[in-house]
Amino acid sequence: MSETPAEKSDPLRVLYQRAGRIRDALFIPAVTTVLIYCMLPVLVFLSLFIGRYDVDPVHVILLLAAPVVNLLPENVAHIYPVWSAAEANVIYQIRLPRVIAAVLVGAGLSMAGAAYQGLFKNPLVSPDILGVASGAGFGAALAILLSWNMMMIQISAFAFGILAVTVTYLLSRMYRTTPTLVLVLSGIIVGAFFTALISLTKYVADPYEKLPAITFWLMGSLASVRYEDIVMIVPFFFTAAIILLLIRWRINILAVGDDEARALGIDTKRMAQTIILCSTLITASAVCIAGIVGWVGLVVPHLGRMLVGPDYTKLLPVCLLLGACYMLIIDDLARMLTNAEIPLGILTAILGAPFFAYLLGRRSVGWI
Amino acid sequence: MDMILDVRKAGFHYDPVRTIFSEISFSLAEEEVLCILGPNGIGKSTLIRCLANLNPLCAGTIQLHGNNIRSLPPRDVAKVIGYVPQAHEIVFPFPVRDFVLMGRAPHLGLFASPGREDRAKADAAIDLVGIRKIADKPVSAISGGEYQLAMIARALAQEPEVLLLDEPTSHLDFGNQIRVLEIIDRLATEGLSVIMSSHFPDHAFLTSNNVAIMQHGSFMAYGLAEEVVTEENLKETYGVDVSIAYSHTVERHVCVPHRAGQCRCHGHHEPACTGERPVFRASIR
Numbered sequence: 167m168s169e170t171p172a173e174k175s176d177p178l179r180v181l182y183q184r185a186g187r188i189r190d191a192l193f194i195p196a197v198t199t200v201l202i203y204c205m206l207p208v209l210v211f212l213s214l215f216i217g218r219y220d221v222d223p224v225h226v227i228l229l230l231a232a233p234v235v236n237l238l239p240e241n242v243a244h245i246y247p248v249w250s251a252a253e254a255n256v257i258y259q260i261r262l263p264r265v266i267a268a269v270l271v272g273a274g275l276s277m278a279g280a281a282y283q284g285l286f287k288n289p290l291v292s293p294d295i296l297g298v299a300s301g302a303g304f305g306a307a308l309a310i311l312l313s314w315n316m317m318m319i320q321i322s323a324f325a326f327g328i329l330a331v332t333v334t335y336l337l338s339r340m341y342r343t344t345p346t347l348v349l350v351l352s353g354i355i356v357g358a359f360f361t362a363l364i365s366l367t368k369y370v371a372d373p374y375e376k377l378p379a380i381t382f383w384l385m386g387s388l389a390s391v392r393y394e395d396i397v398m399i400v401p402f403f404f405t406a407a408i409i410l411l412l413i414r415w416r417i418n419i420l421a422v423g424d425d426e427a428r429a430l431g432i433d434t435k436r437m438a439q440t441i442i443l444c445s446t447l448i449t450a451s452a453v454c455i456a457g458i459v460g461w462v463g464l465v466v467p468h469l470g471r472m473l474v475g476p477d478y479t480k481l482l483p484v485c486l487l488l489g490a491c492y493m494l495i496i497d498d499l500a501r502m503l504t505n506a507e508i509p510l511g512i513l514t515a516i517l518g519a520p521f522f523a524y525l526l527g528r529r530s531v532g533w534i
Numbered sequence: 535m536d537m538i539l540d541v542r543k544a545g546f547h548y549d550p551v552r553t554i555f556s557e558i559s560f561s562l563a564e565e566e567v568l569c570i571l572g573p574n575g576i577g578k579s580t581l582i583r584c585l586a587n588l589n590p591l592c593a594g595t596i597q598l599h600g601n602n603i604r605s606l607p608p609r610d611v612a613k614v615i616g617y618v619p620q621a622h623e624i625v626f627p628f629p630v631r632d633f634v635l636m637g638r639a640p641h642l643g644l645f646a647s648p649g650r651e652d653r654a655k656a657d658a659a660i661d662l663v664g665i666r667k668i669a670d671k672p673v674s675a676i677s678g679g680e681y682q683l684a685m686i687a688r689a690l691a692q693e694p695e696v697l698l699l700d701e702p703t704s705h706l707d708f709g710n711q712i713r714v715l716e717i718i719d720r721l722a723t724e725g726l727s728v729i730m731s732s733h734f735p736d737h738a739f740l741t742s743n744n745v746a747i748m749q750h751g752s753f754m755a756y757g758l759a760e761e762v763v764t765e766e767n768l769k770e771t772y773g774v775d776v777s778i779a780y781s782h783t784v785e786r787h788v789c790v791p792h793r794a795g796q797c798r799c800h801g802h803h804e805p806a807c808t809g810e811r812p813v814f815r816a817s818i819r
Contacts, residue, residue: 413644415648419636422626425619426636431609431612432608475628477632
């Protein structure tokens with residue numbers, strides 16, 4: 167940081183530069199932090215007002231406040247139902263579970279993507295790198311083909327997602343070379359295999375009922391999420407997310423290099439297994455309630471890195487928040503843009519791809 | 535004298551047909567600097583990786599304070615041995631300070647993040663190698679010499695007793711080579727033991743008290759620098775004639791290579807370059 171003599175001699179200029187530096191040091195981090203932390207509650211709140219069924223905004227606020235306020239003694243404060251049963255139903259049975267699901271799916275996929283990018287030392291890795299999405303997609307397609315009920319479709323998707331990653335992992339253990347590279351190659355093999363099986367399922371499916379159902383499921387949607395679905399995935403989801411958050415500082419070291427991590431006393435094999443297990447549980451859970459939603463796990467970690475840098479102690483929590491916001495915005499657009507629901511997978515890619523191109527163009531990502 | 539590292543009849547091969555090295559024995563005392571010389575691809579890096587407990591030996595033992603290194607938990611080894619690998623590309627642009635802080639890993643629990651004390655120790659390591667000025671720059675934006683120093687600082691943050699350096703001066707310009715060697719020298723006088731590999735015989739005179747010349751999969755010569763780095767040994771190792779002279783200006787011995795065309799040596803002529811790395815450490819980029 168050397169200044170030329172000319173710059174030093176001009177006191178006004180020095181003053182101006184100093185002021186600029188102080189502003190940069192205080193203002194920018196403060197603004198981003200406040201934005202990152204406040205955006206999620208605001209978006210969650212706003213998302214409850216958005217939808218095709220017209221609910222009076224005042225009623226929405228009253229509906230949301232009622233369960234809390236009505237805990238107080240009735241003579242202190244009480245909210246009497248001025249809303250219709252349909253309105254209450256829309257808010258509590260449709261919009262609220264949908265918002266919760268969007269938060270979980272977005273946060274989870276982003277964290278899983280960020281963790282994988284560190285593990286594989288590659289910023290272009292997404293959570294489905296080991297084949298979890300294709301596996302889960304086949305699980306769901308098979309279940310739809312066999313006319314299983316909604317619950318069984320989700321369980322089948324989850325199980326096949328886990329199965330695909332297990333096969334990938336076991337396959338990679340058969341070769342005795344660079345572990346991460348072989349893992350990625352195995353992931354491509356397993357992914358291709360399950361993608362072919364999905365195509366086969368579609369090919370044999372009844373084109374009037376089941377084929378559209380499979381296709382629609384594969385494009386991803388949160389339109390029919392219920393509380394039961396959320397309750398089903400929450401245990402996996404939270405356990406995996408908490409473990410990832412706990413080991414997040416060590417992901418830094420893994421992202422620098424395997425050898426160096428081992429020389430620093432880290433059991434890299436155990437670390438890799440932990441990250442793969444956690445990310446797979448999260449991604450499989452997300453896929454089984456939302457279908458295949460691409461791009462989130464790829465784009466959001468980059469956005470996070472631009473805001474707070476590559477340090478996982480900050481990056482992982484920021485990814486959690488940003489991912490949730492991103493997914494909420496996508497889901498809001500999915501229900502707002504047209505009269506019919508737009509599948510999530512389409513929106514994440516249509517918005518995600520140009521956004522990603524823009525991020526790369528800014529060249530502030532560091533690794534390019 | 536108390537020995538930190540004791541290597542007995544160490545041997546290693548990736549493939550049983552091709553032995554990298556065998557029957558290597560030596561020990562390292564406190565505050566000793568051992569310089570391993572040898573041509574490219576002879577197995578210096580592999581030996582250092584074995585000493586850092588990254589590759590298991592195929593024969594023999596490495597004892598760390600009297601315990602077999604393989605029987606110790608990796609974390610305990612990392613508290614005694616700091617490993618500085620050859621410079622390689624890092625994908626994510628961590629700031630130098632965060633990069634050095636990673637050296638605290640062996641002292642932290644599985645779920646712990648570094649605290650204030652760890653940060654202070656990382657900063658002390660940064661000051662020790664003199665890279666405070668670039669502490670906030672990303673590692674992708676610093677020079678090769680600064681990166682080498684950052685890696686040494688990270689190893690120092692481990693608070694090790696032994697520092698293993700794999701070709702610490704490769705890829706560095708003349709001035710930076712000397713600067714890095716001086717820092718290594720200073721660390722040794724401050725109580726650290728050092729094992730470093732190099733393919734510049736001159737470096738042996740600059741820093742070390744003991745020198746091992748690695749050739750044909752074993753130590754061809756091992757002992758004090760002045761006794762081991764001789765014109766005959768260097769000719770046999772590198773296949774070129776070298777004159778060793780005492781310079782009164784710098785008050786030490788210096789190696790001056792002759793031009794390869796002027797080689798007076800006959801008989802077997804070792805190809806100097808056979809590819810440094812036995813295993814290609816690829817990763818997707």
